[in-house]
Amino acid sequence: MGSRFFRYVRDPHVALWRKLAGVLAVVYFLSPVDAIPDVLPLLGWLDDLGVLSAAAFFMVREVQRHQVVIPGEDARPGVAAPARKTVV
Numbered sequence: 883m884g885s886r887f888f889r890y891v892r893d894p895h896v897a898l899w900r901k902l903a904g905v906l907a908v909v910y911f912l913s914p915v916d917a918i919p920d921v922l923p924l925l926g927w928l929d930d931l932g933v934l935s936a937a938a939f940f941m942v943r944e945v946q947r948h949q950v951v952i953p954g955e956d957a958r959p960g961v962a963a964p965a966r967k968t969v970v
Contacts, residue, residue, distance in 0.1 A: 887941075890948045900944055907937030 891901050910916075911930045920926035 886948070887945050890945045893948070896944075896948070903944075904937050904941045907933050 890896060910933050916926060916929060918925050918929040920930070
């Protein structure tokens with residue numbers, strides 16, 4: 883999955899906000915400003931965990947459905963190319 887992730891990050895057809903989703907989740911986790919303050923022992927940690935897990939799920943799903951676009955094929959910028967059907 884590591885090499886697929888780096889291909890995904892380096893693909894110019896993928897929107898920047900999609901690439902930065904994981905980074906922004908980590909910034910939220912480290913930030914002292916939270917939706918629910920960390921002073922509340924369990925609830926404060928659960929919102930951080932929710933944001934991190936949602937971003938991880940989003941990134942894994944995006945990398946798995948990402949297809950490398952072959953030059954000459956039509957693809958919408960910012961959207962992963964759909965999986966191709968193989969006709970035998």
